[in-house]
Amino acid sequence: MKTPIPEALKRVMVTEDAAQEAAAQIAVDYTGGANLATLTINPDLVPPEALEGYRVRAAIQAALEPLRKYNRAVTRRYGSYDHEQALFKSGIEQAAREIEQLVHLTPTGEAVPELAEVAKAAAVQDALLADDFPEVEGLRSIGLRTLQAVRDATDAELREAPGVGVKRLEAIRAALE
Structure with missing residues (x-):
């Protein structure tokens, strides 16, 4: 064919x-x-x-x-x-x-599961913030739109988001785990 x-x-x-x-x-x-x-x-x-x-x-x-x-x-x-x-x-x-x-990328035989795992990890890493994520609107307003971006942000950067205080910061960090 x-x-x-x-x-x-x-x-x-x-x-x-x-x-x-x-x-x-x-x-x-x-x-x-x-x-x-x-x-x-x-x-x-x-x-x-x-x-x-x-x-x-x-x-x-x-x-x-x-x-x-x-x-x-x-x-x-x-x-x-x-x-x-x-x-x-x-x-x-x-x-x-x-x-x-x-x-x-030309996966063959044994490489396919490995590539699938990499793709799965990348999808989780770069997943967009869900609408029910703690203080999602505030995080989006400062340009943090993915889980990885929030994960990489410092506490000080996260506190710059509207509505994020000490308790909400704890909730955000807990949601990442």
């Missing part, structure tokens, strides 16, 4: 340019709304077994393009703020790195 090509990879066009200095260059065309990526490789520098990895990187960039497009629209409408743009750029780069790591 033939494996279907993922939609994201269908939006990647590969071209070769032996004159280019870089091994590969990725350009995303967002003008037509399809977010097509052009991957230009230097065949002398990219071995055939590495091509699929470059295609995945190009597909990731194309998939993240709608976020960049939204950022451009907001910037045009409300102006650009250096700090926020730096945060946006950092966030996009981190997302691309993390997505690529996930894509390249």
